[in-house]
Amino acid sequence: MTLYELQPTRSARARWTLLELGVPFESIAGREVFEMPELAQIHPLSKLPALRDGGRPLFESAAICNWLADSHPEAGLLAPSGTWARALHDQWVAFTLSEIEAFLWHTARNMFILPEDERLPAVFPQNEAAAKRGLAVLDAHLKDRDWLVDDRFSLTDIFTGYAACWGVWQGMAEDLPHLTAYVERLQARPLCPYHQDVPAAVPA
Ligand SMILES: N[C@@H](CCC(=O)N[C@@H](CS)C(=O)NCC(=O)O)C(=O)O
Structure with a gap:
C-alpha cells in the first residue's frame, strides 16, 4: 500500500484512515510529489492524495477512505453498504464536498495557488x-x-471532520460552539493528524 500525500492537506484523511485501520503503508510525501510521473499515472490531474493498493491506482480522498474502510470491515470504521448508517455517511460526504469544501478550496486557490495575476479576491x-x-x-x-x-466515531468524522477543522482554522466557527467542540474532540483522538493550518501548507 502506497500513499502519495502532502501534509497537512486533504491527504490527512487518507493517512488517518490508514492509521485507524492499522494498515501498514509506504508514504511518498512532499511538494515534489506533484511533479512525479508516478503520481500522474494515478491521478489525471496530479493531485493529492493518491493511493496505490496492490498495484491498483485510486484517487479522490472520499474514494480512497471509503475503499480502505470497506476493504477492512473488521475494524468497523464504516457501516456496510445497504445500511441506513452508510446512507448517512454518504450524505455527509456529499454535503461536505459540495456545501463546504468547494467554497473553502475556491478561496484557497484564489489566495495561495493560482498565479497572482489570476487571483480574484472578490470571491x-x-x-x-x-x-x-x-x-x-x-x-x-x-x-x-x-x-x-x-453517535460513535467513524469514517464520517475523519472525512467531514477535516472540512470542519478547515473552517475553524479559517476563523469561520467563532459563533459555532458545537462545531468548535467537535474539532477539539477530533484533535484529542490519539491518531488524529489534523493539527495545522491548511492554507499555510497548500502548495503555492
Ligand atoms: N477532491 C480532491 C481534492 C484534491 C486536491 O485538490 N488536493 C490538493 C491538495 S489539498 C492538490 O493536490 N492541490 C494541487 C493542485 O490543485 O494542483 C480530494 O478530496 O482528494
Missing part, C-alpha cells in the same frame, strides 16, 4: 458566506451528539 466574501452556511448545518447537527453518525 472571498461569497465563498465564506456559503461555507459558513454548510458549517452551521454541522454545528446544529452536533448540538446533541458527539459524532456525526450513530
